[in-house]
Amino acid sequence: MDTTEKVQTLGEAARYDLCGACGESHRVKDDMGRWIYPAALPDGKTVKLLKILLTNACDNNCLYCLNRKDRDFPRTSFKPEELAHLFDQLYRAEMVQGLFLSSAVRGGPDHTMEQMIATAEILRHNYLYRGYIHLKILPGASWGCVERATQVADRVSVNLEAPGQKWLGRLAPDKELDDLLAPLRWVRRLLEEGGERRVRRAGQTTQFVVGAAGEPDKEILQTTESLYRELKLARVYFSAFQPLEGTPLEDRPATPLLREHRLYQTDFLFRKYGFTFEELIFDQEGNLPLGADPKMIWALHHPQFFPVEVNRATREELLRVPGIGPRSARRIIKGRRMGRLRTLEDLRRLGAVAKRAAPFITLSGKRPPFQLSLWEALSGKTPDKGQALTALALPTSELVYYR
Ligand code: SF4
Structure with a gap:
């Protein structure tokens, strides 16, 4: 050759x-x-x-x-x-x-x-x-x-x-x-x-x-x-x-x-x-559930961890919130020094995926409106609000939701 x-x-x-x-x-x-x-x-x-x-x-x-x-x-x-x-x-x-x-x-x-x-x-x-x-x-x-x-x-x-x-x-x-x-x-x-x-x-x-x-x-x-x-x-x-x-x-x-x-x-x-x-959370075969990302699944299995108050949370706490990554966590911490974050738009401007984060946070003590995105992330279906809240309160064994 x-x-x-x-x-x-x-x-x-x-x-x-x-x-x-x-x-x-x-x-x-x-x-x-x-x-x-x-x-x-x-x-x-x-x-x-x-x-x-x-x-x-x-x-x-x-x-x-x-x-x-x-x-x-x-x-x-x-x-x-x-x-x-x-x-x-x-x-x-x-x-x-x-x-x-x-x-x-x-x-x-x-x-x-x-x-x-x-x-x-x-x-x-x-x-x-x-x-x-x-x-x-x-x-x-x-x-x-x-x-x-x-x-x-x-x-x-x-x-x-x-x-x-x-x-x-x-x-x-x-x-x-x-x-x-x-x-x-x-x-x-x-x-x-x-x-x-x-x-x-x-x-x-x-x-x-x-x-x-x-x-x-x-x-x-x-x-x-x-x-x-x-x-x-x-x-x-x-x-x-x-x-x-x-x-x-x-x-x-x-x-x-x-x-x-x-x-x-x-x-x-x-x-x-x-x-x-x-x-990490696995299904019965020891595999990652395919229906949602692993961080979202962790969040849904730890309702006691949420809501996280964005204006007070540590970097580690912010990183547990779906929709907030290392860069947006850094920007949130810097941004809140200039004044309290009050709306999802404030979060969006700092690089977070606000719709995804909404069910898991409070902003100045108030829960922002959510949540269709949460349910969509899990199932691709359109829920009513009651279904979305049920999903948030899932018991830890209910992996069937994510398949
Ligand atoms: S994967 Fe195995 S067969 Fe293929 S090149 Fe490497 S050593 Fe050779």
Whole structure:
């Protein structure tokens, strides 16, 4: 294959790795077939990433993956110099601003990782490239490779794929969870001991493939919270399983994207709202209810917490109110220093979703008018006021309301 064909093939193959990218719908394919994604950096800037595999030839046989060993299709690889040169050309042409380099595992994890690291080293040392590099750490990589990866990359990631060995075995029979967790622990240790400035800033991430192994959200989120707490991950990504033709899981049903969305909403509750795993509410199967967002469900199960008086509430209390997020909470606290907040319009001006917040607050001691939005959020139906009030007073066992 020539370079253009390789880029087409290995860019296409990288599309299922979501860490660091913003999702399938945002990617752009240029006229040479190169896949370019927007990605948010830790400082909030968005950059265009060239997202690509070093090789699509794999020693492993993960059941959901297009690159699995037993699948018959053309394999190809970049040499480090070739990929570094290609990236440099794209960078100089201002077509990309960063590199996300992942790979299948060929000739052992360390052998492949050596070439990925060599690509990054050539960029840093020969091309004097100072921009963003995200390197995937391959399952089974040694301490030495992990350490070198953190010396050249801004961000590293390891795909955990599943929240336990039982579930991982159903997706990737060649993989051991310990081989995936070990590099995450090593990176954590390296960062604690100092590490390079650039990787200290962007940190490490992971990704779960959601739904193919039958794992419940409860286990995914319990693992997610402990990854944030114990290993200080920068982000956890969730990728709803989509069956791919020619893989052993091709007949499995796709995981609804709404499930992925609810997981991301909960991830936000951990990272930005101060929620803990113990506070989450699941259905009988251990999954997040799909019918309403997890914060709304928490609010409806804690009527004793409400109403919150917006003019006196702490930041933590405001963040529990549906319709108030970190930014609007900050603006409310600042805004009320100038004078009392009295109307939903006052809240709206400060960035809150006032209709959503209305059933859960008082403004200067008075309950604002509400509440159709509350019921609509739950069921999409139009209620009378009595029904909406009943919904507010739900007993904690009545999850059936949200399905
Ligand atoms: S290790 Fe598994 S998921 Fe990764 S490329 Fe190989 S078969 Fe695919």
